[in-house]
Amino acid sequence: MQVSANLAADELTSLIADGLISGNGDVGQLFDSIVQTGIHRTDAARIVRSAVREINAALFPPVAKMELFLTEVCNLRCTYCFENGMDRRRSMSTEVAFRAVDLLFDYAGEREELHITFFGGEPCSQFRTIQAVTEYAEDKAAGGGKSLSFGMTSNGTLFTDEMLEFFARKKINILLSIDGMEHSHNQYRRDVGGAGSFHRVMEGMAKLKKYQPWVGARMTVMPDTAQDLYANVRGLYDAGVNHFIIGAATGVAWTEEQIAAYCDNMVKVRDWYKGGTFSDLRISELDEAPHTGTYFGCQAGRDSISVSVDGEISGCSKILALDSRELIAKLGDLESGLSGIQNRMQMVGCEALKRNCEELGVADNFQGGCFACNYEYSGDIYSPDLAAEHFRTRLASTLHQT
Amino acid sequence: MDKLTPEEIENISNLIAEKVLKVMGAMSGERAGYNCVGLKFDCSKEYTCQKPDACEGEFTCPKTYTPAVRDISQESTSKDCNYVKYTCVKAFSCDDQYQCGLSFTCQDKFVG
Numbered sequence: 001m002q003v004s005a006n007l008a009a010d011e012l013t014s015l016i017a018d019g020l021i022s023g024n025g026d027v028g029q030l031f032d033s034i035v036q037t038g039i040h041r042t043d044a045a046r047i048v049r050s051a052v053r054e055i056n057a058a059l060f061p062p063v064a065k066m067e068l069f070l071t072e073v074c075n076l077r078c079t080y081c082f083e084n085g086m087d088r089r090r091s092m093s094t095e096v097a098f099r100a101v102d103l104l105f106d107y108a109g110e111r112e113e114l115h116i117t118f119f120g121g122e123p124c125s126q127f128r129t130i131q132a133v134t135e136y137a138e139d140k141a142a143g144g145g146k147s148l149s150f151g152m153t154s155n156g157t158l159f160t161d162e163m164l165e166f167f168a169r170k171k172i173n174i175l176l177s178i179d180g181m182e183h184s185h186n187q188y189r190r191d192v193g194g195a196g197s198f199h200r201v202m203e204g205m206a207k208l209k210k211y212q213p214w215v216g217a218r219m220t221v222m223p224d225t226a227q228d229l230y231a232n233v234r235g236l237y238d239a240g241v242n243h244f245i246i247g248a249a250t251g252v253a254w255t256e257e258q259i260a261a262y263c264d265n266m267v268k269v270r271d272w273y274k275g276g277t278f279s280d281l282r283i284s285e286l287d288e289a290p291h292t293g294t295y296f297g298c299q300a301g302r303d304s305i306s307v308s309v310d311g312e313i314s315g316c317s318k319i320l321a322l323d324s325r326e327l328i329a330k331l332g333d334l335e336s337g338l339s340g341i342q343n344r345m346q347m348v349g350c351e352a353l354k355r356n357c358e359e360l361g362v363a364d365n366f367q368g369g370c371f372a373c374n375y376e377y378s379g380d381i382y383s384p385d386l387a388a389e390h391f392r393t394r395l396a397s398t399l400h401q402t
Numbered sequence: 403m404d405k406l407t408p409e410e411i412e413n414i415s416n417l418i419a420e421k422v423l424k425v426m427g428a429m430s431g432e433r434a435g436y437n438c439v440g441l442k443f444d445c446s447k448e449y450t451c452q453k454p455d456a457c458e459g460e461f462t463c464p465k466t467y468t469p470a471v472r473d474i475s476q477e478s479t480s481k482d483c484n485y486v487k488y489t490c491v492k493a494f495s496c497d498d499q500y501q502c503g504l505s506f507t508c509q510d511k512f513v514g
Contacts, residue, residue: 009414016414017421043406050415055422341422 012037016048020055025313025330025340045335052337053106059341060348062109065304067317068092068100070129071121072309072324076155076197078177079188080222080249082372083121083321090324091126092309097133099334100307105140107338111303114141117151118172119306119317124158127166134170153177153218155189156204157197168211176205178217178241180232184225202239209240214280216243223249223258229265233283234272243282248391251376259391263398270399297368301331301347305338313338315347318372319381329371329381347371352382362389365396 015037019030027048034044071091072083092100101116108114116137118130134150141148150172167174178201179185186196209215217236221229226248233244246269248254248262270286300306300315307313311334314320314327322328329347332339346352350368357363366389368374377385406414 009410009417012414013417013421017418017425020418020422021425040405043411046411047406047414047418050411051418051422054415054419058419058423059426341426345426 012039012047016051020048020052020339020341023339023342025327025332025343027333027336027339031336048336048339052332052339052341055341056107056338056344057109060338060344061303062111063104063107063303063305063338064111064113065115065117065299066100066104067117067119067304067306068097068133069119069121069306069308069317069320069324070097070123070126073125074120074122074155075125075157076122076189076191077194078190080220080252082251082318083324086121086321086324088121090309091121092129092307092311094129094132096307096309096311096334097129098136099311101133101137101140103307103313103334103337104137105144105146108146112145113147113149115149115151117153119153122155122158123152124154124163127160127163130172131166134166134172138170149173151175154204155197155201156208157191157200159204159207161207164207164211173216174208174212175216175218175245176201176208176241177220178205178236179220179222180225180228181235181239184222184228184232187225188220188222205240214242215240216245217241218245219247221246221248221262223252223254226258226262226265229262230268230272233269237281242280243284245284247285250370250373250385250388254387254391259394262391263395266395267398267402297347297350297353298370300371301329301344305331307334311335313340315371318370319375322372322375328375346382350382353384356382357384360384360386362386366392 012034015033016030019027019033023030030048031041031044034048035041039047069092072086072088073091074081074083074088077084104114104116116133118126118133120126123130130152137148137150140146150170151174152167152172153175154177156174156176156178166172177189179189182196182198185198185201189197189201191197205215219232219236225232229246233246236244246266254262266285269283273281273283273286298316300319305313305315306317306320308320308324308327312320312327313331313333315329315331319328329343330340331344331347338344353368353374354363357366357368362384366384369385369388369392371381373385373388374383375381377383377387
């Protein structure tokens, strides 16, 4: 292919620019088109990656947080898990994980404090990858003048002393998934064979507390465990949990009675929590100010991204899990960077979501909710989850009135 | 075709970025519009942070940014802003450094 240098550059510029403007984050076809003009594949990747990074730096906030979706493998089969649609066999290679870390640093801009969350599946099943990535990222941070923190969400059933020693030494903060005491927890958090996981989690927590005395727990409340929410919080506090993140399960139907039970129990939790002087307890939902955020939507795609096992990029792990093979609102991949420019613009700007919320009269307080929950409810991440809005309104009203 | 030189790659990349940014109306200081669509936040006006004036979130602001008032000496402090930190109203504080290390306990806003 013989063309003049200027003509080739103009054609190439238009081809790639048009592809990025009209694209949806999947640049496979664009790369094919570039290669057909006679450009080497590696050159095409370098050009696209460099242009995409420049465009993102001009349009969007720097990326400071990354979830590494290390594996789709999990030893549990929690009924409500938003990852149940995954094939549960794929895991991230160390090479992909290193490239993901490279991308985080490439997009961090002036941000000095970066955060990496190890996510799954059960991330402990990929301990060797965690070790390698942690040390790789630490080296990059030291060389680039950035500070780095780590977190991990775990079901707590696979801990070994070797893991916990490493996590403690590297200050990888562990958030346990525990839904309550034995009866509530075992209803939904079961292993592949159907056995409840409560006692294994408690054993894991006991081990964890030797290395990380302050233990946080993500507590998912199902409709038929809502009536036991207060008892479960008290029980888990007595068992050693210091910090609760309590959330109603999404993607499941809640009756008005079940919502009422949840609200009534949260009032009990609040009265107990606020009535005491706890130096060893935090409950996020009760510590934070009322929901009157300063922007629509959430952090997904704004300064936080999630990388799939095969190196595709989503706004968050929950959006990623909606379809891990054909990402919804895909933001890009590790080869091209955040090339889903239109998708990122919609996610950061939230104009469609704001407009839809305004039309439905839920914009003032709802502020867009969770993208993934919106999708589960409406089939569109930018159409609000009215069930969640109803739930949130009832809870806020109950807590305010009582 | 020979492989492109690093300079050629950089030049082409710059041209692509320029063209995309032009099309998206993001050149010449117009870029704030893509980020500043918060419900309670009007980017065309001055914005005052709430305490404790620290947050991981970022936004663009075409005018001025006024940090939260913490004492009289800072009362009138403001500065030009482009990407600046602002305070999330859902932020909360921990009691000690150890607890503040638990950044996972706040999904998107945490003040140590």
